[in-house]
Amino acid sequence: xxxxxxxxxxxxxxxxxxxxxxxxxxxxxxxxxxxxxxxxxxxxxxxxxxxxxxxxxxxxxxxxxxxxxxxxxxxxxxxxxxxxxxxxxxxxxxxxxxxxxxxxxxxxxxxxxxxxxxxxxxxxxxxxxxxxxxxxxxxxxxxxxxxxxxxxxxxxxxxxxxxxxxxxxxxxxxxxxxxxxxxxxxxxxxxxxxxxxxxxxxxxxxxxxxxxxxxxxxxxxxxxxxxxxxxxxxxxxxxxxxxxxxxxxxxxxxxxxxxxxxxxxxxxxxxxxxxxxxxxxxxxxxxxxxxxx
Numbered sequence: 001x002x003x004x005x006x007x008x009x010x011x012x013x014x015x016x017x018x019x020x021x022x023x024x025x026x027x028x029x030x031x032x033x034x035x036x037x038x039x040x041x042x043x044x045x046x047x048x049x050x051x052x053x054x055x056x057x058x059x060x061x062x063x064x065x066x067x068x069x070x071x072x073x074x075x076x077x078x079x080x081x082x083x084x085x086x087x088x089x090x091x092x093x094x095x096x097x098x099x100x101x102x103x104x105x106x107x108x109x110x111x112x113x114x115x116x117x118x119x120x121x122x123x124x125x126x127x128x129x130x131x132x133x134x135x136x137x138x139x140x141x142x143x144x145x146x147x148x149x150x151x152x153x154x155x156x157x158x159x160x161x162x163x164x165x166x167x168x169x170x171x172x173x174x175x176x177x178x179x180x181x182x183x184x185x186x187x188x189x190x191x192x193x194x195x196x197x198x199x200x201x202x203x204x205x206x207x208x209x210x211x212x213x214x215x216x217x218x219x220x221x222x223x224x225x226x227x228x229x230x231x232x233x234x235x236x237x238x239x240x241x242x243x244x245x246x247x248x249x250x251x252x253x254x255x256x257x258x259x260x261x262x263x264x265x266x267x268x269x270x271x272x273x274x275x276x277x278x279x280x281x282x283x284x285x286x287x288x289x290x291x292x293x
Contacts, residue, residue: 002133002162003074003100005185005203007039008217010210011047013256014061015265021057023064025265030068032264037218040074041065042103042165042206046142047252050078050105052270055090062097076135076206080105084122088129095132102126103135103165108143119147120154123161133162138175139189140168147171149178156184165189165206172197191217191243195236198224208247209239211266212258213293238291245287250280257284262293 010033015025033041043065044050044058053061062077069075077094079102081087091102104126107114127134136155140146146168155161156179166172167189176186176197188197188205197205198221210217216235223232246254253276256266261284268275276284 001183005039005074005101005163005187007204008037008210008214008221009040009042009074009076009187009204009206010038010214011042011045011206011208012065013211013252013259013264013266014044014048014053014057015256015267016270017267019270021053021061022265022267023060025267026061027064027068029259029264030065033214034068034070034073036214037222038073038210038214039204040076040100041069042076042078043099045076045078045103045137045206046105046139046167047208047211047255048078049252049270050080052273055093058090059093059097062094062099066098074100076101076103078103078105078137080107080137082107082109084125087122088126091126091130095130099132101133101135101162102130103137105137105139106143106145106147108145111143111145114145116148116151119145119151123151123155124158127155127158127160130160133160135162135187136164137189138164138166138168138171142167147175149174152184153178156182163187163203166193166197169193172202173200176201190247191236191239192248195220195224195232198232199229208255209243209258211255212246212262212264213239213242216293242287242291242293245284250276250284254280254284257281258288261285261288 163185
């Protein structure tokens with residue numbers, strides 16, 4: 001049986017220096033994250049700029065995360081090419097390093113052909129090819145593909161499909177309902193739906209704001225876990241407002257800059273995504289100050 005996913009996971013950034021992935025800066029970041037209450041990490045996911053990295057860069061980053069994480073922290077490795085064959089090939093290389101889960105984003109290029117049956121087949125084939133459990137990554141804001149409840153209802157019954165990360169704005173409830181009665185674990189993919197998801201039965205969240213401010217994200221989860229719904233609600237509104245000025249407005253560039261403000265290595269995103277303008281950075285700093293962080 002797979003390791004339980006419970007708590008807050010950071011979808012960690014990949015620091016770049018002059019367009020080169022910095023293994024040393026990643027090492028320093030993870031050493032600091034390892035001292036927090038984070039339950040683990042999604043490495044080389046969307047915030048890790050997966051689609052902008054070579055396979056060798058991805059594996060180097062994964063190796064550092066596995067070396068520096070705290071003993072109890074879980075590592076999910078981001079994967080997902082446009083073919084089943086390529087996705088399995090990379091996932092097997094990641095598994096050989098010792099990751100706990102493979103998180104697989106939907107393919108998207110031929111989205112008109114990605115029927116429910118095609119997507120069920122995609123995840124089933126991957127799950128049956130790997131010795132570690134698979135997590136589904138539903139990211140319609142990036143891919144333009146939204147998984148149906150039917151797909152989740154079917155895949156939730158597969159013994160090696162352990163759960164999903166959902167970054168849609170309004171789908172987490174339907175996915176939790178579709179998976180009801182199975183061991184399938186649903187994680188919110190944004191701080192904006194984290195508390196709502198927890199109330200409905202989600203196990204936790206993979207939230208970009210945890211890159212910069214893991215402590216308040218973990219505090220929200222702990223307050224909810226202990227039954228302090230009012231305390232969790234107050235933190236939720238504070239982080240929700242902040243997130244709108246970070247990931248919500250500026251995407252990965254905003255997350256990386258907020259991480260820098262918090263003392264982590266962020267840097268600019270890899271081109272063609274542009275670094276933030278000074279006026280944008282000020283907006284983020286002002287939002288951080290308003291949040292009391």
